[in-house]
Amino acid sequence: MTKRVLVTTAYLAPGGEVDRLLGAAGFETVFKQPGQDLLDVVEDVDGIVAGTDAFTAKVIDAASRLRVIGRCGAGYDNIDIEAASRNGVAVTFTPGANRRSVAEHVLALMLNCARLIPQNIASVQAGRWAQRSGRELEGATLGIVGLGSIGKTVARMALALGMRVLAYDREPVAEPGVSSVSFEEVLRAADFLTLHIFLSESTRHLIDAEALRLMKPSAYLINTARGEVVDEDALADAILSRSLAGAALDVLREEPLPADSRLRGLDNVIVTAHIGAATVEARSRSSLMATRQVIDFLQGRTPENLVT
16 A cells, blocks of 8 residues: 655645655655644644644544654754654654754844844834934853753854853853853843743743843843743733833744734834744755655654654
């Protein structure tokens, strides 16, 4: 029987490089359609090239033939790992594939905050010509929480701009030009604080009201990690009380941003639609890496970046 691989990643389509790679390996490819329920398409597939859909225990339990899920991305918190292990389903992910794209997006967000670019654009479009003073990045302090592959890439970019770079990681990592400090120290010193950590019970709401109180009133928070790492209500309180200058968020607790979010409409909060990894190059690297992992497992080889 020909093995079937389901592709749920929204930006992949029939006839593309992933479809061709699976076909060349002898697999039948099935694409999840927009709006289609995962429960309706997982029952008779052997592998999945996964996007951001929620692979809950209910979904995994319903996939009686499923052997492997290859997640296109550096995080896999949308997959119930316990349920996968219980069902004998291997899970892989693609760390590093989106490293450059996310790091460049962090730099773009930081520049937008420093030079008040969104506010200036809005002002010009409204017919005004206000020339508010921003600030230079050279000489400013960048604080990094999580010095993995993305955090290191951001650090190197910041150092090239003449920034002072401090970093906190649970397991201190040596990186040229970067000073390893405590969590409290990085919060207190940062002019710009950028987050690069996985979501877990220990990191959920790591940036809470207490953490925000330690930051400078002139500081900006940048989050391209996971939305729930930040307590959004505490962040809104900090910004509205002017105890924080602003924030740039590419990830949110709930996506898309709800109409009633307290962060909506604040001119010193930049929100992008989870596009940190949304470049042609990163998407190609990530999807091909995940697909090769699925192929390797289904052909009896041990894939890279195996979680379970």
